[in-house]
Amino acid sequence: MERQRNPTSRGTTVDDVLVSPELDRMIRQRGRDLRLRKTDQQQAVKLVNHLIDSLVDFLKNNEDQAFFKEVSVLTSGSYYEMVKINKPNEFDIMLKFKVPRLTFSSLEDYNGVFYKVKLYKPTRLNIQNFLLEDDLTISATKIKKEMHRLVRKFISNYKGEGCWIIHRSQMTSPAVTLELKPKNEEADVLSVDIVPALEVPQGWPQAARAGPDIDRWLGKRCRRNFTSKAVYFVPKGPKAKNLKDEDKESWRISFSHIEKEMIQYHGNKRTCCEGPSNKCCRKLCLRLLKCLIEGLKQHHPKELDALCSYHGKTAFFHTLSVRAQDSLWSPGQVSVCFMKLFGDFERCAQSGTLFHFFVRDHNLFSPPAFPKRSLVFLTNALKEQRESGFPVLRMPSPAFALVPDKSPVICPNSINGTESIADSKHYCRQLSLVCVVVVIGYLFSSFGLSFFR
Incomplete structure (x- = not known):
C-alpha cells in the first residue's frame, strides 16, 4: 500500500492516506484519459x-x-x-x-x-x-x-x-x-x-x-x-x-x-507549473473529481439533479486553502492527493456543509437549493464509490468528434444542404450491416469454414 502523511487543517496532526497499487494505476490512467x-x-x-x-x-x-x-x-x-x-x-x-x-x-x-x-x-x-x-x-x-x-x-x-x-x-x-x-x-x-x-x-x-x-x-x-x-x-x-x-x-x-x-x-509559489521541473497535480485532481461528479449525475440524474461541478470546484478551493504548499501536490502523489480531495468533499456531504468560497456564510449544501434527500443520496453514493474502488472513474470516456470544416451539415434551416437525417440513418444501417457480415466471415474463416462458399 502507498502511504502518505499529510497535515490536517490544523497543521498539528497527520492523516494516513492509503492507496492500493491497483487504485493508484487506475487513477493515473484515468487522469491521462x-x-x-x-x-x-x-x-x-x-x-x-x-x-x-x-x-x-x-x-x-x-x-x-x-x-x-x-x-x-x-x-x-x-x-x-x-x-x-x-x-x-x-x-x-x-x-x-x-x-x-x-x-x-x-x-x-x-x-x-x-x-x-x-x-x-x-x-x-x-x-x-x-x-x-x-x-x-x-x-x-x-x-x-x-x-x-x-x-x-x-x-x-x-x-x-x-x-x-x-x-x-x-x-x-x-x-x-x-x-x-x-x-x-x-x-x-x-x-x-x-x-x-x-x-x-x-x-x-x-x-x-x-x-x-x-x-x-x-x-x-x-x-x-x-x-x-x-x-x-x-x-x-x-x-x-x-x-x-x-x-x-x-x-x-x-x-x-x-x-x-x-x-x-494556483501555486503557493509563483513558479508552480511554469516548467517541467515544478509541475503539480492540483488541476488533475480537480478533473478527476469533476469526472466522478459527472459520472454520478449520469447514473442518477433525478436523485442528484441538485449536484453540479461547482460543488466540486468549491470543495477544491477549500482544500487548496488548507493544503497550501506546492510540495503537497507532487505529480508522483496524484492518487494520494485525489483521495485527500475526495475525502474533503465526502466529509462536506456527510456534515451537510459546503460553504461558498467567497460568500462564507452561504452553505451550498443547504435547502432548498440542495434538498436533504439529495444530500443523503450523495453521501451514500460517495461512500459506495470509495468502498468499491471508484467504478465510475473506471468507465471509458465517450469519443468526441467535431463537425469537419467543409462537410455538409444536417440542419432544418439549411437552404443548400441535400443530405437528410433519414438518408444518414439509412446509410449508417447499411454500413453497420456490411461490417457485421465482414466480421462474421472472418470468424468463420478462422475456424476453417468457408462462409462465402
Missing part, C-alpha cells in the same frame, strides 16, 4: 471564437437596442480554466455591460448570494428600458428576454460554419444556450452558454467583503488584489418553489473571473 486532444481543441475554439466575435460585432452595430452596444467579453468556465474533461464541447461566455452606480440588497435566507439590484438614482440612459415600475430596479427577466431575442436575431443571419440553433430559455438559467448540431447522431454537440452580466466596480457586497480565504495559499496581497476587482451580477434567481415575483427579478453574484485566475495561477 481526461486530457483534451489538441486537434479537437483547435477546431472547437475556432468555431466558438468566430461565433462570439460575430455576435459582439452584431450587438455593437445593432440599432435595435442601444444598451447592448457597450459590451465586452469575459471568458469563464472549465475550458478557460483548463480543467475541462473528456472533450471541449462546452464553453461559457459572459457579456459584460457597464451600468451606472448601483445599490444592492441581499435576499433573505440566501446569505449574500442573491441580490435585488437598483440604480442609485433615476437615469435617462438606455438601461431604463430594463427597469421595473419604480424606475430604479433592474429587471433580470427583461435583460434575459432581450438577450435571447437579440441572439435569435443574430443566429438567423449568421454566416459562420455549421448549423447553430438556440435553446428555449429556462427560468433557472442565466444563459442563452447555442448548440452546434453535428452531422451524425453519434457525435457530440458543441454548446456555448452566453450569460449577460452587470459589471459593478464600486466594491463587493458586505457578505463577500472579507474575500476568499487564501492567505496561507496565495497570500494576503493576492486577496486584496482580488477584492479590488469589479464584481458581477448575472440574471439568475434562487432555485425554490413559490418564489415571490420580486425575487424572480433578483441577480446572483458571480466570481467566475476570479475563480479562473485562482485556478490558472
